[in-house]
Amino acid sequence: MYLDFLSKFGVSGAHPGGIKLTKQIFENERINKFSHILDVGCGTGQTSAYLAARYGAKVTGMDFNPIMVEKAKNRMTKYQLPVEIIQGSIEKCPLPDSKYDIIIAESVLSFVNKPRALKEIFRLLKYDGRLIANELTINRRLGSNYEEEIKQFYGLDSILMEKDWITLFEQVDFKNIKTFLRKQSILQNDSLPEFQYSEYIEPELYKIMQQHFNLMVKYQGTLDYRVFICTK
Numbered sequence: 001m002y003l004d005f006l007s008k009f010g011v012s013g014a015h016p017g018g019i020k021l022t023k024q025i026f027e028n029e030r031i032n033k034f035s036h037i038l039d040v041g042c043g044t045g046q047t048s049a050y051l052a053a054r055y056g057a058k059v060t061g062m063d064f065n066p067i068m069v070e071k072a073k074n075r076m077t078k079y080q081l082p083v084e085i086i087q088g089s090i091e092k093c094p095l096p097d098s099k100y101d102i103i104i105a106e107s108v109l110s111f112v113n114k115p116r117a118l119k120e121i122f123r124l125l126k127y128d129g130r131l132i133a134n135e136l137t138i139n140r141r142l143g144s145n146y147e148e149e150i151k152q153f154y155g156l157d158s159i160l161m162e163k164d165w166i167t168l169f170e171q172v173d174f175k176n177i178k179t180f181l182r183k184q185s186i187l188q189n190d191s192l193p194e195f196q197y198s199e200y201i202e203p204e205l206y207k208i209m210q211q212h213f214n215l216m217v218k219y220q221g222t223l224d225y226r227v228f229i230c231t232k
């Protein structure tokens with residue numbers, strides 16, 4: 001239901017730090033018009049559009065959700081950007097081996113089968129290519145009832161601490177795993193999200209939005225995020 005809320009409201013920059021953090025991260029990457037970038041779980045395509053417009057990079061955005069795919073395609077048409085948008089799952093995706101210099105996953109891996117998705121990402125990256133992932137973390141283990149509440153609401157199969165993410169990256173053979181911890185809490189976001197509303201929005205999705213904010217407040221300080229950068 002949480003992902004339905006995001007897609008029907010067409011929330012862009014639906015990751016901690018929003019597009020502002022995305023821009024900061026990419027300032028430190030070497031990207032140009034020859035770079036192949038895959039934006040996994042691209043949502044409405046805000047990051048994909050930015051990378052194509054700012055760097056002229058060859059960008060593919062992929063999302064599982066058909067509503068997101070349609071909204072991302074609309075964005076590329078509106079801004080006349082040559083970004084390829086495809087529907088697919090990062091757990092098993094229809095793209096060739098060793099194609100991408102960079103794969104970005106902004107608040108996506110938390111929602112999928114993580115080992116399977118990481119294996120796919122590793123396969124899709126060129127040798128020396130980089131995965132950039134901005135993902136939900138928990139700063140300390142909570143009681144199982146509390147963790148269950150978070151997992152059920154967001155539809156997660158697990159909720160990981162920073163060290164658990166690192167273990168997963170290592171298991172897939174990623175190297176040079178770096179973690180960026182930001183001082184800003186998950187609730188602070190100085191990039192205003194944009195919305196692309198669907199014509200019909202089920203009334204219960206408004207409640208989902210409210211519950212999402214309630215959970216963010218309830219678990220403030222515990223529910224957190226990290227940006228991980230690692231190399232194939």
Ligand SMILES: C[S@@+](CC[C@H](N)C(=O)[O-])C[C@H]1O[C@@H](n2cnc3c(N)ncnc32)[C@H](O)[C@@H]1O
Nearest residue numbers: 013014015041042043063064065089090106107
């Ligand atoms: C929290 S949203 C983030 C969207 C976008 N990255 C952003 O920052 O605005 C998570 C996105 O992951 C997509 N997603 C979920 N499971 C996926 C999968 N198996 N493969 C690809 N995308 C998936 C959802 O449809 C949704 O668009």
